[in-house]
Amino acid sequence: MKTRLLRTISQVREYTFGIRQRGLKVGCVPTMGALHAGHGSLIDHARAESDAVVVTIFVNPIQFDRKDDYERYAKGLESDLTFCELRDVDAVFTPSVEEMYPEPIATFVDSLDLSNYLCGASRPGHFRGVATVVAKLFNIVQPDAAFFGEKDAQQLAVIQQMARDLNFPIRIVAVPTVRESDGLALSSRNQRLTPEERLNAPAIYQALTEGRRMIENGEWQAEQVKTTLLNRLAGQPAFRVEYVDIVDPKTMQPVDSISGDVRIAAAVWVGSTRLIDNVLCRAS
């Protein structure tokens, strides 16, 4: 199938309006491009649950706290388009920065409580930028459902909270993390790793699964789990741990004593690349 390429907000509106008028369902997969099998899984889920799939590709400047990170963010539209065509995507919306921000933006969407810990602590304004651009994309595409990966668990929680709090008429679908065969979570940032860093990177997921085993085996003290993970990660000289935490999966607030569902989340610098990962676990 030929994937439509839409560059402007009015093109997207016209396209999805026509679909809704025919009583059909639109599924939206918001991305920043550099598509990999993780996005492929989001698209597959959207494909299965929607009549028309719209992938948005937009590297959103207002969610980057570091200019160099924004500028390094991989952009390769041609291969992303081929990727989408192979997966039967109906339309790709890839606006310019000027189309999305014709004037400096003055209105922001913010979920303070969810945004201040974990990644929010080291990336001020990041989740405000994410929530704001996702609200914009929701209002532009007006999908019935939108698909987000569990790998970015805090982003997922912020968007779920936003959709609930602001009554967006959109179903938010969480899609499980896709991993390499050695356990490394897929991420556009993985391509920045040197061969040696790539070899060591799966140690993050190994540490998380060890934490999950501890919890499933009855460990209820978050501090014990964290200490074990930190010791494990300290064995990797190229790693610098930004955080390891055990949080409530809905509120993303750290817990002291573990019960019910919790998420173990970590952010680790591997050389000059920041990787995040998490696992959901159910206390025994």
Next chain:
Amino acid sequence: MKTRLLRTISQVREYTFGIRQRGLKVGCVPTMGALHAGHGSLIDHARAESDAVVVTIFVNPIQFDRKDDYERYAKGLESDLTFCELRDVDAVFTPSVEEMYPEPIATFVDSLDLSNYLCGASRPGHFRGVATVVAKLFNIVQPDAAFFGEKDAQQLAVIQQMARDLNFPIRIVAVPTVRESDGLALSSRNQRLTPEERLNAPAIYQALTEGRRMIENGEWQAEQVKTTLLNRLAGQPAFRVEYVDIVDPKTMQPVDSISGDVRIAAAVWVGSTRLIDNVLCRAS
């Protein structure tokens, strides 16, 4: 025509979905009830430009900085419903606080730059509460157009900015202020005035029109206009002026030298009642 009474979000969604499916246009008039001829004008404008008019009546707790003000806010659903029926309103949406806020809200919409001056200075969090509930109502009703009065000029500017910045697919229509024959701007709060306060209250509009005359006659120094207005208002012993300012009508930022379109805005306590008013003027 019998006006439908809708109490739940799913009732509204079902109702407006049916209208949109028939290719018809929905106009929305968000209010806090205590309807008067000012709201009547909003409804008339909505009626003229829409196939179906939905009036929302919800006294939004998160936009009140003072509990006593929230509690004093007039509530009289029966007369509001009669008011709507007489004006051919198709549906009134009047949810409970629990329907709108089933759990404490954690996500807010905020336009900091527009919200900090004028009314925002004395009512912290007020415009954040307004923008947030209007975003919710927009996502619930999903109208084609929404109608707001120019009397609440800062609220109008905040909502226009929000709709632009977040790409709401909704036309925001500004409706001119409706006044009593003596010039007093209609407001639900007017009913709190004593007979004597009511007699003196038109002096606010008289001062604003004097300011407009000065500007139209060539006065370009905001300070001169403000001083004249403050002197004029000081002649009323029951008045306590909260602010008088000359602002850019789009950004609501105070200007020093006047050119093009400006708004003269005032907030005045008349006894224990806070009244606001404003006039748009074009510099000569």
